Amino acid sequence: MAQTVFVLNGPNLNLLGKRQPEIYGHETLDDVRTQCEAAGAPHGIAIELKQSNHEGQIIDWIHEARERAAGIIINPGAFTHTSVAILDALNAFEGPVLEVHISNVHKRESFRHHSYVSLRAEGVMAGFGVQGYSLAVLRMATLLS
Numbered sequence: 001m002a003q004t005v006f007v008l009n010g011p012n013l014n015l016l017g018k019r020q021p022e023i024y025g026h027e028t029l030d031d032v033r034t035q036c037e038a039a040g041a042p043h044g045i046a047i048e049l050k051q052s053n054h055e056g057q058i059i060d061w062i063h064e065a066r067e068r069a070a071g072i073i074i075n076p077g078a079f080t081h082t083s084v085a086i087l088d089a090l091n092a093f094e095g096p097v098l099e100v101h102i103s104n105v106h107k108r109e110s111f112r113h114h115s116y117v118s119l120r121a122e123g124v125m126a127g128f129g130v131q132g133y134s135l136a137v138l139r140m141a142t143l144l145s
């Protein structure tokens, strides 16, 4: 029986592939979905990739994950650095949480160096480009096995 993993994406990530490609690359969120599905399938992991520009929607999906998902992979975008509410929602989720950043946030502006989500995440991928998502899926497979 497949285990469902939510791959949640925050603001501006709908523009992936078009937005600042020198930082975020040319691949789109649909490419990320395909890569995550390919990484998860051999491990019996079904991917549900979602994106919203709205904090409350992301929180509602984290609540939904309490009933429907075994693990959460999340790139909260700029909410990483601001959202205690997303941290609180993740703290109400019992399964493993992995945090992904396409860019190496530690090489960028100092306001990107702090992550509220890292207080909850079992692990963080940063600076691996979009490949970080599928690597996180592989790690999730280990954590769920």
Ligand code: DQA
Pocket (backbone or CB within 6 Å): 011, 012, 013, 075, 076, 077, 078, 079, 080, 100, 101, 102, 103, 104, 105, 112
């Ligand atoms: C990001 C890094 C954040 O600082 C930024 O606000 C994003 C994307 C990343 O994937 O590298 O929107 O989370």
